[in-house]
Amino acid sequence: MSAPVQIESVTYSYKTAVSERKVLNDVSLRIEPGEIVILTGPSGSGKTTLITLIGALRSAQEGSVQVLGHELRDAGEKEMTRVRRQIGYIFQQHNLLDSLTVAENVMMSLQLCDEKLSSAEQRQRVVEVLSQVGLEEHVDKYPRALSGGQKQRAGIARALVTRPTLILADEPTASLDKESGRTVVELIQALCQEQGASVVLVTHDNRILDVADRILHLEDGEIQSISEAVSANTSQMLRLLDRHDPQASLYLSAFSLALTRVAMADNTIDDTERDMIRTVLNQSSDLGQGEVDLVMELAMSQVRCKSAINGQAHSIFSEEQARHFIDSMHAVAAADGETSPEELAEIRKIAEELGFPVPS
Numbered sequence: 066m067s068a069p070v071q072i073e074s075v076t077y078s079y080k081t082a083v084s085e086r087k088v089l090n091d092v093s094l095r096i097e098p099g100e101i102v103i104l105t106g107p108s109g110s111g112k113t114t115l116i117t118l119i120g121a122l123r124s125a126q127e128g129s130v131q132v133l134g135h136e137l138r139d140a141g142e143k144e145m146t147r148v149r150r151q152i153g154y155i156f157q158q159h160n161l162l163d164s165l166t167v168a169e170n171v172m173m174s175l176q177l178c179d180e181k182l183s184s185a186e187q188r189q190r191v192v193e194v195l196s197q198v199g200l201e202e203h204v205d206k207y208p209r210a211l212s213g214g215q216k217q218r219a220g221i222a223r224a225l226v227t228r229p230t231l232i233l234a235d236e237p238t239a240s241l242d243k244e245s246g247r248t249v250v251e252l253i254q255a256l257c258q259e260q261g262a263s264v265v266l267v268t269h270d271n272r273i274l275d276v277a278d279r280i281l282h283l284e285d286g287e288i289q290s291i292s293e294a295v296s297a298n299t300s301q302m303l304r305l306l307d308r309h310d311p312q313a314s315l316y317l318s319a320f321s322l323a324l325t326r327v328a329m330a331d332n333t334i335d336d337t338e339r340d341m342i343r344t345v346l347n348q349s350s351d352l353g354q355g356e357v358d359l360v361m362e363l364a365m366s367q368v369r370c371k372s373a374i375n376g377q378a379h380s381i382f383s384e385e386q387a388r389h390f391i392d393s394m395h396a397v398a399a400a401d402g403e404t405s406p407e408e409l410a411e412i413r414k415i416a417e418e419l420g421f422p423v424p425s
């Protein structure tokens with residue numbers, strides 16, 4: 066099956082009579098069938114612009130935007146409409162019509178699509194999708210009788226009732242509390258898996274990042290992988306903290322290592338322990354959740370590594386790897402122009418701890 070979305074070297078600028086602002090710069094992206102891609106990035110980085118290009122709601126000025134087998138760059142209105150009808154859109158504002166019942170709102174989406182169903186089949190499909198999103202008891206109510214989370218779920222039902230192979234969601238959890246937000250994304254995830262649909266979801270909500278198969282970060286109109294973005298951000302934050310408050314930085318690292326060692330003492334760490342470590346670290350520092358998570362994950366990998374090796378490195382690593390390990394420690398020690406006696410002593414100590422042949 067070909068990729069539902071394939072974007073090559075797309076550039077997009079907003080132009081006015083007096084100025085031009087480039088918002089996307091040479092963006093390339095491919096989304097596979099059934100893949101859930103989350104798009105993050107600071108405000109104004111171009112996320113909505115990108116998702117509206119994919120959604121055939123605007124046209125790229127340069128590059129190629131292929132969606133569901135159609136090239137949208139320079140496509141006419143007729144072709145754009147045909148593509149739009151095959152896409153499920155979920156917006157931050159659910160955009161339900163107040164004068165129609167929940168079922169009628171969902172039905173409207175079905176009536177606009179190309180699939181021809183009888184009235185009875187339409188009603189059946191609508192009721193089916195509304196029960197999938199947990200609204201079976203609200204089918205004939207008006208939107209004003211629903212809570213924010215329920216309205217958002219009705220919006221999802223409306224996007225999914227046509228069984229689209231591509232779903233575009235722009236900040237679907239922005240107006241919801243933590244629990245409803247979680248329910249809504251898990252619902253999108255489950256229904257998409259069931260229907261094999263691909264999803265592009267724009268969000269600022271870090272709590273839902275785990276539903277993604279892939280996270281892309283837009284910054285200054287360019288796509289970065291999330292690890293690039295997080296590590297650049299974290300390294301900057303940690304260096305800053307180190308410079309301004311070395312004591313706090315040391316405390317946080319030691320604290321995180323200690324908490325992780327305790328949680329992993331029985332060789333397992335479950336979600337409740339993870340959550341507790343995150344909460345404690347968050348409360349004990351001025352760092353953002355992303356930085357705290359990274360410090361925690363680093364501590365975890367250190368503890369994991371230590372318990373896996375536990376003086377048995379010689380049986381885990383090959384002779385060649387051990388040699389490379391020791392040579393690399395020497396290379397790092399010598400990188401500033403000289404290897405100090407303290408550095409040499411440290412190399413010996415590490416080699417000893419790992420069970421490597423101790424260098425002379």
Ligand SMILES: Nc1ncnc2c1ncn2[C@@H]1O[C@H](COP(=O)(O)OP(=O)(O)OP(=O)(O)O)[C@@H](O)[C@H]1O
Pocket residue numbers: 079080086088106107108109110111112113114115
């Ligand atoms: N119609 C427009 N005319 C001119 N400039 C626009 C227009 N729409 C968006 N912009 C500008 O383009 C940039 C990118 O906007 P976009 O909405 O794509 O960003 P975003 O990453 O979705 O932001 P947010 O997270 O705040 O929704 C912003 O600087 C915005 O002000």
